[in-house]
Amino acid sequence: MRMTITGAMVLSLSALATSAWAHTDEYFEAVQAPHGGQLRMTGPFHMELVAQDGQLMVHVTDHADNKISVEGGLAKATIETGPTKTQVHLHPVGDNMLKGSGSFSLTPSTVVIVFMKLPNQDGYAARFMPLKPKPDPTEKAHEDASKSGGDEHHHHHHSPKH
Numbered sequence: 820m821r822m823t824i825t826g827a828m829v830l831s832l833s834a835l836a837t838s839a840w841a842h843t844d845e846y847f848e849a850v851q852a853p854h855g856g857q858l859r860m861t862g863p864f865h866m867e868l869v870a871q872d873g874q875l876m877v878h879v880t881d882h883a884d885n886k887i888s889v890e891g892g893l894a895k896a897t898i899e900t901g902p903t904k905t906q907v908h909l910h911p912v913g914d915n916m917l918k919g920s921g922s923f924s925l926t927p928s929t930v931v932i933v934f935m936k937l938p939n940q941d942g943y944a945a946r947f948m949p950l951k952p953k954p955d956p957t958e959k960a961h962e963d964a965s966k967s968g969g970d971e972h973h974h975h976h977h978s979p980k981h
Contacts, residue, residue: 854878859945861935868931870949872924875907877917877933886915892937894919900929909933925950 852858856869856878864887867878875896879887894909894917909919917935927950936942 853884857947857949857951859947861943861945862941864935864943866933866935866943866945868933868945868947868949870925870931870947873922874920875909875918875931875933877909877935879915879917879935879937887937889915889917889935889937892917892935894933894935896934897932898923898925898929899932900924900926909935927951 852867854867854869856867858865858867865880869876877894879889881887889911892911896907896909898905905921905923907919907921909917912918929950931947931949932944934942934944
């Protein structure tokens with residue numbers, strides 16, 4: 820057991836060294852969420868939202884990714900797509916998962932705000948953009964190249980002198 824704890828500490832220390840901003844939204848965008856959803860930190864919890872049209876699932880863990888029991892807990896999600904707001908109530912299903920469904924569809928601009936209240940805990944809220952595209956470093960490089968217009972762009976600066 821002692822080995823495991825030491826190993827875990829070494830791992831978390833090296834993770835902290837590589838990402839000084841551990842647990843910010845940027846950090847969560849960079850890590851792979853266990854269920855392929857979007858991770859957010861709220862109070863002592865991590866919430867991972869897995870969203871599909873008409874259905875939301877929230878997985879709750881602590882900062883060490885241990886499952887937090889959501890038994891007896893409740894959550895409410897507000898799905899905002901443009902001016903449209905839909906409320907969905909989430910109920911415990913399984914150890915650390917809350918699930919709810921409603922009539923809503925997700926677009927890249929949809930924002931989902933989840934408010935969760937577990938027994939003997941304060942209520943916590945987290946804001947998700949479940950369809951936000953993952954930043955792709957290679958794509959950004961291409962974008963910059965096309966914006967500057969490649970070599971063509973540079974010739975225009977020389978021509979007015981003629």
